[in-house]
Amino acid sequence: MSLRYTSRVLARTLLVALVGGCTLAFGAPPTAPEEMRRREFLENGAITFAQFDPQRTTFSVTLAISADNVRDTDARHGLRHVWEHFVVRGDGTIDRRLERMGCYLTAVTQRDVTLFQIQGPVGAEELALDIIREMTAPLQVSEEALKKEVAIMAQEAALRTDFDAISDAAWLAAFGPEGRNPFGSLEAMAGLTAEDLRDLHRRQIVGNGMALVMVSASDPNAWMGPMRAVIGDLPSGPERFPDNEEEPISVEKGFTPAGAARAAVVPGLGDPATLATLAAALAIRAEFPDISPVYTPSTRPGLITLRAVDSATLKSIEMVQPALSFPVGQGYLLGWIRAQRSDPLAFGAIMGVLLLQRPNFTLDDMENQAATMTPEQFAAGLARFRADRAVIVEVGGGQ
Amino acid sequence: MSTLASLVLAAALGQTRTMPQITEMMVPDSGRVTVCVAVPAPEDMGGRNRTAWRLIGETLMEGSGAYSRRVIFAYGSQAGVAPRVQVFSDWILIQVSAPKGGTDIAAQIAAGMATDARLSTLDVEKAVQRRKTEGNPWVLWGDAQEPEMTRVDNAYIKRVYQAAFRVERMHVVVMGDVAAGEGEREVVKYFRDRITDPPSMPRDVNARPIKGVPGRVDFWEWQAPLLKPGAPDFAPRILALYALGVGKDGAMTRVLREKLGYTYRQQLVLWPQRDGWLPRFVAQRAGSQDAAAELNASWEAMRADIDTWDKVTLDRARMLVLGSLDTGLPMDPFWIGPDWRLGESLEDRAAFAVHGSMAGKVIDPEQFASDSLKVDLEILKETAREIIDASSSGVYPGLEAKR
Numbered sequence: 099m100s101l102r103y104t105s106r107v108l109a110r111t112l113l114v115a116l117v118g119g120c121t122l123a124f125g126a127p128p129t130a131p132e133e134m135r136r137r138e139f140l141e142n143g144a145i146t147f148a149q150f151d152p153q154r155t156t157f158s159v160t161l162a163i164s165a166d167n168v169r170d171t172d173a174r175h176g177l178r179h180v181w182e183h184f185v186v187r188g189d190g191t192i193d194r195r196l197e198r199m200g201c202y203l204t205a206v207t208q209r210d211v212t213l214f215q216i217q218g219p220v221g222a223e224e225l226a227l228d229i230i231r232e233m234t235a236p237l238q239v240s241e242e243a244l245k246k247e248v249a250i251m252a253q254e255a256a257l258r259t260d261f262d263a264i265s266d267a268a269w270l271a272a273f274g275p276e277g278r279n280p281f282g283s284l285e286a287m288a289g290l291t292a293e294d295l296r297d298l299h300r301r302q303i304v305g306n307g308m309a310l311v312m313v314s315a316s317d318p319n320a321w322m323g324p325m326r327a328v329i330g331d332l333p334s335g336p337e338r339f340p341d342n343e344e345e346p347i348s349v350e351k352g353f354t355p356a357g358a359a360r361a362a363v364v365p366g367l368g369d370p371a372t373l374a375t376l377a378a379a380l381a382i383r384a385e386f387p388d389i390s391p392v393y394t395p396s397t398r399p400g401l402i403t404l405r406a407v408d409s410a411t412l413k414s415i416e417m418v419q420p421a422l423s424f425p426v427g428q429g430y431l432l433g434w435i436r437a438q439r440s441d442p443l444a445f446g447a448i449m450g451v452l453l454l455q456r457p458n459f460t461l462d463d464m465e466n467q468a469a470t471m472t473p474e475q476f477a478a479g480l481a482r483f484r485a486d487r488a489v490i491v492e493v494g495g496g497q
Numbered sequence: 498m499s500t501l502a503s504l505v506l507a508a509a510l511g512q513t514r515t516m517p518q519i520t521e522m523m524v525p526d527s528g529r530v531t532v533c534v535a536v537p538a539p540e541d542m543g544g545r546n547r548t549a550w551r552l553i554g555e556t557l558m559e560g561s562g563a564y565s566r567r568v569i570f571a572y573g574s575q576a577g578v579a580p581r582v583q584v585f586s587d588w589i590l591i592q593v594s595a596p597k598g599g600t601d602i603a604a605q606i607a608a609g610m611a612t613d614a615r616l617s618t619l620d621v622e623k624a625v626q627r628r629k630t631e632g633n634p635w636v637l638w639g640d641a642q643e644p645e646m647t648r649v650d651n652a653y654i655k656r657v658y659q660a661a662f663r664v665e666r667m668h669v670v671v672m673g674d675v676a677a678g679e680g681e682r683e684v685v686k687y688f689r690d691r692i693t694d695p696p697s698m699p700r701d702v703n704a705r706p707i708k709g710v711p712g713r714v715d716f717w718e719w720q721a722p723l724l725k726p727g728a729p730d731f732a733p734r735i736l737a738l739y740a741l742g743v744g745k746d747g748a749m750t751r752v753l754r755e756k757l758g759y760t761y762r763q764q765l766v767l768w769p770q771r772d773g774w775l776p777r778f779v780a781q782r783a784g785s786q787d788a789a790a791e792l793n794a795s796w797e798a799m800r801a802d803i804d805t806w807d808k809v810t811l812d813r814a815r816m817l818v819l820g821s822l823d824t825g826l827p828m829d830p831f832w833i834g835p836d837w838r839l840g841e842s843l844e845d846r847a848a849f850a851v852h853g854s855m856a857g858k859v860i861d862p863e864q865f866a867s868d869s870l871k872v873d874l875e876i877l878k879e880t881a882r883e884i885i886d887a888s889s890s891g892v893y894p895g896l897e898a899k900r
Contacts, residue, residue: 155824156841193745198809200816200826202744219816219824250754253761256714256783260632357632384570384579387558388627407630422567426574433577441841 136318137453138326142305142334145453146325148318149311149445157314158442159226161214161233161329162450164307166338168298172275176251176282177290179207181298183247184239186214188232199225204443207280209269210396211454212302213447220315224324230310231328237299239292248287255284260357261405265392268361268403268489304335309453313442340398340455358409361401361489362482367452368397368459370467373431374479375402377471378418380434381427382483386414395448397455404483409490416484420477427476431468435461517667517688520854521680524843529576530673532603532684533847534591534611535855537668537771539661543701544645547586549657551640552649554584555624556616557591561609569606575599578844580606583834586640587771588855590833592844597674600683604671608687611662618651634710635835638718638779638893639768643705653699660698664688668854672847709894714781716893717792721776721884724767727858730880732868737881738765740806740814741799742778743830748802748881753780753795765830769852774831778888788892800885803878811877815869822862 134150170177186192186205196203201218214233216226258281269277310329312321362379364372379391379402388411393402406412438444439461452459481487517534538550558580559566573580578594591610595603628644631637669688671680710716724734742749742765753763763780785791820826831839831849839845853859872880 156820156826194809194813197744197746197817198813200820200824202826202829217826219820219826246758249758250761253759253781253783257712257762257781259712384574385567388623407632426571429574429577430579431577433574436577437842 134318136322137457138322139457140305140326140330142330142332143337144305144308144310144329144332145457146322146329147309147311147449147453148321148325149313149449150316150318151313152315154313154315154442155220156217156442157220157223157226157312157316158215158217158446159223159230160309160311160313160443160446160450161230162309162311162447162454163212163214163302164338164454165208165210165212166307166340167336168301169276170278170280170282170286172278172283172286174286174290174294175278176284176287177294177298178212179280179282180244180247180251180287180290181237181295181302182207182212182214183251184237184243184295185233185299187238187247188229189238192229192232196225196229201226203229208394208396209277209280209400210398211451213450215443215446217443223312223314223316223321227324227328234303234329234332237296239295241292244290244292244295248284248290251282251287252284255281261392264357264359264405264491265361265401265403267491268359268401271489271491272361272363272401273399301335303332305329305332306335307338307454308332309450311446311449311453313445313449357405357407357491358412359403359405359489359491360412360415360483360485361403361491362479362487363399363489364402364482365399366397366455367395367464368456370471370475371479371482372402373464373467374471374475375482376434376479377427377431377468377476378423378480378483379404379427380430381423381480382415382418384426384430385418385423386411389414396451397459401489402482413485418480420473420480423480424473424476428468428471431471432465435465435468515665515690516685517664517669518854519681519684520668520670520850521675521677522670522672522847522850523675523677524673527597527673527843529578529594529596529843530600530603530671530675530680531578531592531594531844531847532600532607532680533670533672533844533851534607535668535851536589536591536611536662537666537855538587538589539698542587542698542704544642544704545647545649545653546657546698546701547640547642547704548644548646549649549654549699550586550589550661551584551628551644552621552624552654553614553616553658553662554582554589555627556620556654557582557589557610557614559617559620559623560615561606562613562615563609564606569593569610572599572602572606581844582610583837583848584640585769585771586642588769590848590851592848594673594844600671600675600679601686604680604683605687607669608684608689611667612664612688613691614658614662616651616655616658621651621654632711633835634712634714634716634893634895637707637710638716639835641707641893643707645702645705656696656699659692660696663695664690668851670847670851670854672850673843707893709896711897712895713897714783714895715785715788716895717780717782717788717795717890718893719778719796719888719890721778721888723770723773723775725773725858726853726856726860731860732865733872733876733880734884735818735865736811736814736869736872737877737884738767738776739817739830740810740877741765741881741884742776743817744813746813748799749778749780752798752802757791757795757798759785759791759795767831769831769833771855773856776884783895788894792890792892796885796888796890800882803881803885806874806878806881808874811872811874814877818869819862819866822860822865
């Protein structure tokens with residue numbers, strides 16, 4: 099098994115591990131920042147990452163699986179979402195075994211990635227890894243079970259709000275069919291077969307496009323072997339290439355579900371323009387209580403959406419003064435990044451996404467970008483929400 | 498929260514007639530401080546006063562005599578944590594965070610909101626409009642009272658504020674990177690009543706329940722008797738509540754979702770009330786043809802499910818409760834606002850603590866751990882049956898589905 103390390107920090111970690119691996123694994127816990135995390139690129143294309151934090155009383159394990167090359171089509175819109183439901187179902191005993199140890203399992207299907215996460219009290223990490231291993235086994239699904247699950251997903255669909263419809267409209271306006279929502283269409287789901295799910299499972303459960311993240315109070319070196327054992331023997335699968343790396347060239351306007359939104363097109367995490375736009379959104383939120391921002395972290399081009407009950411409320415955005423709002427937006431952005439760090443689930447989720455999409459961009463880099471943001475960058479981010487720049491979704495004739 | 502307990506020096510300090518109940522909790526190296534205020538509502542508020550209460554809460558962050566909303570949020574940005582106000586039918590939570598060393602400003606801003614709120618006509622009108630267009634069903638479900646706007650003008654609202662927001666009724670927790678005594682000193686400095694002769698609460702009318710919630714989905718609810726920390730039956734009751742309504746292996750998910758196929762989302766919510774935690778089993782159901790029949794069938798099936806419980810059920814409940822209280826897992830099912838469960842953050846732990854101060858007792862995880870060992874499977878099952886039998890049920894229809 100060959101290891102490839104790309105960052106200087108992790109190269110140093112490798113050196114430390116080679117020289118004093120036994121000490122690290124079985125002796126005193128590491129204390130230097132560079133010793134507190136380890137990353138490993140596995141031969142089959144998968145990536146493992148372990149973060150050590152002695153203050154933690156809980157751990158999280160995140161299995162992140164890319165959507166590259168397996169995105170839903172119109173005819174199978176919702177396939178990934180249904181698949182996620184069956185992966186967490188397993189043999190039907192997963193929740194009982196986890197919860198008996200005080201652990202919770204959650205899963206979410208996003209546009210670019212599917213995240214499976216287990217959180218629990220420190221000491222139950224091995225059980226969590228066993229469960230993740232079970233999730234990578236061939237999928238157990240029958241036609242009858244699929245039909246029943248799709249009926250339950252109709253209940254889930256009913257929970258979607260007008261605000262979700264606004265976001266859906268903004269994404270379609272900005273990205274065309276590639277911007278279809280990750281939830282799916284009930285009509286398309288009803289046409290799925292068990293074999294569709296098994297086929298997707300075979301294409302998803304491969305090394306390429308997979309990351310496993312552990313956040314725990316234990317020495318990260320102690321977890322690299324067990325994590326490798328969980329996903330290191332999976333087939334590589336074909337190389338996964340992003341199919342949504344380009345920013346949209348044109349933006350359509352004027353979609354009309356209930357409510358209103360302005361959505362700024364951003365290039366994705368890693369580009370300072372994204373964090374500047376996010377800071378602007380947070381500053382706007384601080385000033386106007388009736389406007390709420392939505393963003394799903396991704397290094398791919400996407401949207402930061404500001405939603406309100408009507409378009410008149412959103413016109414307040416034009417009144418925001420960049421000079422006054424810059425420190426406010428920057429402060430809340432730094433707070434948001436710190437919150438991602440301190441919450442093991444949030445940290446696992448964002449690390450999973452970063453490892454899949456831009457492995458050399460870290461939360462440290464993100465925090466540095468936020469801390470060194472200039473007023474000019476912030477003003478440019480704010481301008482992305484202006485009426486002549488944003489995707490605009492308005493209340494209107496669609497009612 | 499034993500870890501927290503080991504890190505903090507908690508002390509109930511000062512309790513004079515004109516001071517709030519102050520608790521200081523030191524969390525070294527947290528890098529910030531949070532000042533958390535609980536304001537209990539007067540007893541027996543009816544429709545108008547509860548409406549005024551809500552409008553007050555929704556307007557507090559718009560500014561005080563000393564600080565505008567812009568300045569309040571600008572200070573909040575220094576800690577990276579926005580100030581927050583949560584309005585419940587019988588209490589209000591106010592919280593302001595600041596970087597380490599900022600206890601003075603955090604206490605000053607919180608005191609401004611709690612004792613000297615601006616409550617301008619324009620801000621109140623905005624809050625009224627917000628309430629009318631509220632699209633989040635969880636917000637209306639949380640309060641579940643129809644607004645009574647007749648005669649509730651700005652003068653009315655200010656009278657309720659002056660009558661109810663008295664410092665001797667308040668509970669304040671200062672938590673974070675503070676020196677011993679620092680929190681008390683700053684709270685004492687800034688929390689004072691602005692008028693010495695407060696008005697009485699206005700005459701009231703009966704409250705009316707809401708007709709439904711926004712959206713296409715009905716909310717089903719079963720309410721059980723209040724869970725009071727420190728009560729002799731606390732351990733068996735919380736274990737039974739968790740066994741019934743928490744987690745995907747809880748009875749509620751297995752019965753309503755897996756067995757009956759009625760719902761996607763169903764859960765126990767422990768809703769913070771002035772005197773304790775109100776157990777609210779809630780499920781969201783779309784497209785029901787006969788909600789009453791399905792509601793009854795669900796609860797009957799829940800009761801029958803108790804017969805199938807085994808040792809694993811008890812172990813599971815114990816581990817999940819300990820996870821919530823002791824290890825810092827997300828505190829499902831403890832909520833601190835609509836669709837907002839308590840988490841691990843300094844702010845959420847302070848909110849949990851200030852609620853405990855107001856309710857008269859903070860949940861003690863070590864006491865629970867000890868008491869829970871005395872609960873065997875039969876006690877668990879019997880307690881769960883008592884909860885089922887004592888619960889009252891109701892349906893809040895999804896108003897969009899009825900159009």
